[in-house]
Amino acid sequence: MQKVTxxxxxxxxxxxxxTIHLDDNLNVAQTRLHIVEFRxxxxxxxxxxxxxxxxxVQRLCGICPVSHHLAxxxxxxVIVGAGTGHGLTATGEKMRRLMHYGQxxxxxxxxxxxxxxxxxxxxxxxxxxxxxxxGLAVKFPELATKAVLMRKFGQEVIHFTAGKKIHGTGAIxxxxxxxxxxxxxxxxxxxxDPLNIDTMIQWAYDAVQLFKDYYxxxxxxxxxxxxxxxxxxxxxxxxxxxDFYHGVLRAVDAEGKRILDDVDYQDYNHxxxxxxxxxxxxxxxxxxHIGKENGWYRVGPLARLNTCDFIPSKLAQQEFELYKxxxxxxxxxxxxxxxxxxxxxxxxxxxxxxxxxLDPDLQKDDLVIKGTKLHKGVGLIEAPRxxxxxxxxxxxxxxxxxxxxxxxxxxNNEPMNRSVNYVAKKMMTGQSQITEPMKNAVEIAIRxxxxxxxxxxxxxxxxPLDIKLFNxxxxxxxHYRS
Amino acid sequence: MSKxxxxxxxxxxxxxCHMSVLDIxxxxxxxxxxxxxxKSPITDIKTFTQPCDIGxxxxxxxxxxxxxxxKDFRKNCKILISLGECAIMGGLPAMRNGIPVRECLExxxxxxxxxxxxxxxxxxxxxxLPIILDKVYPLHEIVKIDxxxxxxxxxxxxxxxxxxxxxxxxxxxxPYELIKxx
Ligand code: SF4
Numbered sequence: 001m002q003k004v005t006x007x008x009x010x011x012x013x014x015x016x017x018x019t020i021h022l023d024d025n026l027n028v029a030q031t032r033l034h035i036v037e038f039r040x041x042x043x044x045x046x047x048x049x050x051x052x053x054x055x056x057v058q059r060l061c062g063i064c065p066v067s068h069h070l071a072x073x074x075x076x077x078v079i080v081g082a083g084t085g086h087g088l089t090a091t092g093e094k095m096r097r098l099m100h101y102g103q104x105x106x107x108x109x110x111x112x113x114x115x116x117x118x119x120x121x122x123x124x125x126x127x128x129x130x131x132x133x134x135g136l137a138v139k140f141p142e143l144a145t146k147a148v149l150m151r152k153f154g155q156e157v158i159h160f161t162a163g164k165k166i167h168g169t170g171a172i173x174x175x176x177x178x179x180x181x182x183x184x185x186x187x188x189x190x191x192x193d194p195l196n197i198d199t200m201i202q203w204a205y206d207a208v209q210l211f212k213d214y215y216x217x218x219x220x221x222x223x224x225x226x227x228x229x230x231x232x233x234x235x236x237x238x239x240x241x242x243d244f245y246h247g248v249l250r251a252v253d254a255e256g257k258r259i260l261d262d263v264d265y266q267d268y269n270h271x272x273x274x275x276x277x278x279x280x281x282x283x284x285x286x287x288x289h290i291g292k293e294n295g296w297y298r299v300g301p302l303a304r305l306n307t308c309d310f311i312p313s314k315l316a317q318q319e320f321e322l323y324k325x326x327x328x329x330x331x332x333x334x335x336x337x338x339x340x341x342x343x344x345x346x347x348x349x350x351x352x353x354x355x356x357x358l359d360p361d362l363q364k365d366d367l368v369i370k371g372t373k374l375h376k377g378v379g380l381i382e383a384p385r386x387x388x389x390x391x392x393x394x395x396x397x398x399x400x401x402x403x404x405x406x407x408x409x410x411x412n413n414e415p416m417n418r419s420v421n422y423v424a425k426k427m428m429t430g431q432s433q434i435t436e437p438m439k440n441a442v443e444i445a446i447r448x449x450x451x452x453x454x455x456x457x458x459x460x461x462x463x464p465l466d467i468k469l470f471n472x473x474x475x476x477x478x479h480y481r482s
Numbered sequence: 483m484s485k486x487x488x489x490x491x492x493x494x495x496x497x498x499c500h501m502s503v504l505d506i507x508x509x510x511x512x513x514x515x516x517x518x519x520x521k522s523p524i525t526d527i528k529t530f531t532q533p534c535d536i537g538x539x540x541x542x543x544x545x546x547x548x549x550x551x552x553k554d555f556r557k558n559c560k561i562l563i564s565l566g567e568c569a570i571m572g573g574l575p576a577m578r579n580g581i582p583v584r585e586c587l588e589x590x591x592x593x594x595x596x597x598x599x600x601x602x603x604x605x606x607x608x609x610x611l612p613i614i615l616d617k618v619y620p621l622h623e624i625v626k627i628d629x630x631x632x633x634x635x636x637x638x639x640x641x642x643x644x645x646x647x648x649x650x651x652x653x654x655x656x657p658y659e660l661i662k663x664x
Contacts, residue, residue: 019610034610039494039544040586042594044577059574062498062635110504137511145508152507165505166498166635274596279608283597292599391595404595 002026018420018442026430031421033413033446038281045403050076050394051173057390057405058167065167066103066158067383067408070096070245071390073171074379079394081371082174084266085246088369090361092175097245098356099161099170100381101349104244105200106154107384108301108346112207113147116339119444120214125437146194146203153188153200157353160184175368182363189357197357201315201350208319208343215340226335226419226445229254231287231296232303233411235265235382240309242348244382250307251287251297256331260287265380268389274406284413285406296414299386300449301341306331313355316348335419338448383408385449412449419445486535486649489559490522493548494575494618495541498635499566505638513642516649521558530558536648537562540635542572543619547612556625561648564627565641567634569620576618583614632661 002022021030041060048056054072058065073096078084086093118136121143137144155165160180162168170176190196194203215222231254235247249271251260263271274283275292286295297303305324311317323340326332332341356362379390386408393402409416423445427438492500506513520534537559543549556562567573578586587605591597621627631644640660647654 017610032610034608038587038590038606038614039575040578040581040583040590043586043589044581046589056574056577059496059498059634062496062501065496065498137514145511148508148510151504155505165638166501269595272596273598274594276591276597276600276604276606278604278606279610281606281611283591283594285596402595406596 018446020420020424020428020442022428026428026432028421028425028429031417031424032279033417033420034280041405042403045400047399049398050079050392050400051398053390053392053400053403054171054173055167055169061407062166064103064107064383064385066099066162067381067388068390069162069168070100070171071379071381071383071388072392073173074246074381075377075390075392076173076379078266078377078379079374079392080173081373082369083371088175089364089366091179091364091366092368093245094356094359094361095161095176095179095367096171098180098353098362099158099168100245101352101356102154102157102161104154104349104384105157105204105346105353106151108342108349109147109150109154109207111384112211112339112343112346113143113150116447117143117147119440119447120211120218120339125440149194150200150203153195153197156195157188160188172368174370177367179364179367180362185357185362188353197350197354201347201354204343204347204350205315208340208347211340211343222336223334225441226422226448227333228335228418228422229333230298230415230418231259231290231294232306232331233260233287233297233299234304234307234387235380236308237312238262241312242304242308242310242345243312244345244349246381249380252307252331254331254333256306256329259290265389266378268378268380269391269404272389272406274410280413282410282413283406285411286414297411298415299408299411300338300384301345302332302335302338303386304382305341305344311344311348313348313351316344316351319344319347335445335448385409386411409449416446416449419448485516485518487520487532488517488522488536488538488645489520489530489534489555490538491540491551491555493539493541493551493569493621494544495566495568495573497540499540499568502566502633502635502638503641506642507638509642513645516646530554534559535561536645538565538645539563539569539621540565541568542576542621543615543624544575545612545614549615549624552621552624561628562621562625563629563631563644564621565631566636567632570622570630570632572618572620573634576620579617583616587614 003019005017005019017034019032020028023029039060045056053076054069057072058068061068077087082088121140122135158168159165162170170178188197193199231251233251235243236250237243237247249260249263249265250258253259260271271288272285273288274285276283286292287297305320311320323344376393381388388408389406391404392400395401420442423442427441428434520532521530537555539555539562543552564570568575591605592600592603631640633640637660640656643656644654
């Protein structure tokens with residue numbers, strides 16, 4: 001028995017690593033993606049005043065802090081009696097939407113260009129020393145500049161809505177603490193080229209075409225990479241439209257049959273359970289009525305485009321139709337098509353930002369709503385990486401007594417593990433020498449899910465990699481460092 | 483003369499400090515001209531391949547692995563910088579410092595509303611997982627730290643000015659507003 005360790009793979013609420021056990025016939029016997037860090041947020045937040053939650057919890061993750069900030073605020077809307085989703089004032093809800101779609105725009109650009117494009121444009125088996133965004137900048141300088149500026153634009157949207165690019169304070173229970181003055185709006189709407197929304201939409205559109213071109217030339221590789229059936233889970237708008245900020249729960253199986261539909265997320269815990277496994281700090285969620293074995297699901301761009309019926313913006317809907325035609329309208333279960341889905345979402349985010357910027361509600365002054373206080377609230381949002389759950393309960397002194405979080409990456413725990421298994425089996429079975437491209441392939445599988453925190457680990461390049469081959473006695477027989 | 487060499491790491495942090503480095507935006511292209519990177523999430527280098535001039539670290543120490551990485555940085559870097567609140571004071575993760583670790587683990591794995599099936603009362607515990615420390619420690623309690631850049635995260639302009647000052651040897655001139663905690 002040999003053991004291959006890939007460490008650290010990534011940060012997903014901390015560091016992760018992969019272990020792969022090969023039996024004596026060099027068959028892959030077991031693979032695991034371990035999440036090796038633990039924070040204890042659910043416990044130490046107890047006793048804190050509830051209004052601290054939106055600013056505290058985002059500090060679990062500086063990569064998509066806006067998602068945590070807003071999911072917590074949405075849960076607290078319920079607690080302060082402002083209701084869910086459309087309970088807020090028009091300005092409150094639209095400012096939050098703008099913040100969130102800005103976040104989506106920056107996060108999706110960052111992930112595609114800084115992280116994944118090097119694998120595609122330079123080649124997954126190209127020289128690891130230059131297979132990163134610096135290498136990309138040398139070979140495709142124009143593209144690298146666009147990448148930096150698209151991320152910058154998204155960060156500016158967040159800055160104007162949340163007050164700060166990272167860990168802002170914009171959302172408060174029941175609303176928002178600022179509107180968007182006309183001067184700030186104009187910077188985003190009509191800024192000098194290229195930093196204005198029209199150019200951003202154009203660049204996002206170009207990015208979708210870029211991936212499609214790549215795909216046409218590399219169909220074999222893309223389609224045969226970690227392709228396996230799964231359930232798909234997300235929020236959708238009441239009418240079935242794609243919506244990142246608010247909606248009802250929907251899940252479909254690999255064939256497209258709805259296995260959960262039109263569910264109010266305040267009742268999420270009637271539908272979702274989590275399994276604890278001894279070898280990872282990250283839990284394994286599944287749909288309760290289907291059970292542990294088959295109830296696991298994917299979340300994120302791939303899942304969202306499988307659950308929704310349409311995209312409510314023009315260019316993205318056109319691209320969505322082409323994308324859907326590829327699988328004859330059936331759910332898409334190709335791991336690497338997640339990138340395609342992500343870029344369609346990027347385009348949609350750009351279009352929604354423009355629509356919001358043109359909306360005069362953003363300059364109004366009615367920012368906050370309060371009603372009769374409740375003791376429990378659940379807030380869900382579609383974070384860049386998938387559905388994010390926040391659940392808080394409070395006592396009569398306004399202190400938090402219970403917090404339960406299921407983050408996007410946790411929802412993808414089982415599918416990420418399966419993808420690792422799929423690729424390891426395909427690349428390593430029968431191989432006595434583990435090569436760098438084989439290991440990078442395992443990472444590409446994980447990277448497709450854009451696991452939170454990990455994305456930053458290789459935000460400007462590759463995830464660092466350390467693979468060890470062990471014999472049965474635990475002695476190192478081969479050691480490779482990238 | 484060869485360029486100064488910079489290494490970076492994220493320990494028990496949220497990666498927001500690294501994101502703030504990216505917020506220097508197009509100056510990243512200048513940064514690549516000014517310095518070379520060694521062990522860092524921005525390169526493929528996992529273990530130090532040569533001695534470094536500047537080590538920049540985000541996040542405090544919450545487990546055994548963080549301590550190892552930090553000591554390795556001290557050994558290999560001439561100058562070590564604590565970047566951000568977590569590195570300087572422990573930050574949000576240190577909110578668990580008044581609570582026994584076991585209670586935190588039990589809340590997450592037994593108490594969770596959606597964990598109803600953990601009848602065997604499993605708490606993750608595997609040879610592949612590092613050991614959780616009793617508390618989250620700021621970096622300077624473990625090794626000597628040379629400079630501290632405050633903020634959660636520190637402003638991109640502050641990071642930029644500080645790195646440029648260190649690399650060029652010019653005096654650091656930063657406006658008062660940039661030096662702040664949140
Ligand atoms: S200081 Fe703030 S931004 Fe930096 S790692 Fe800590 S929580 Fe994140």
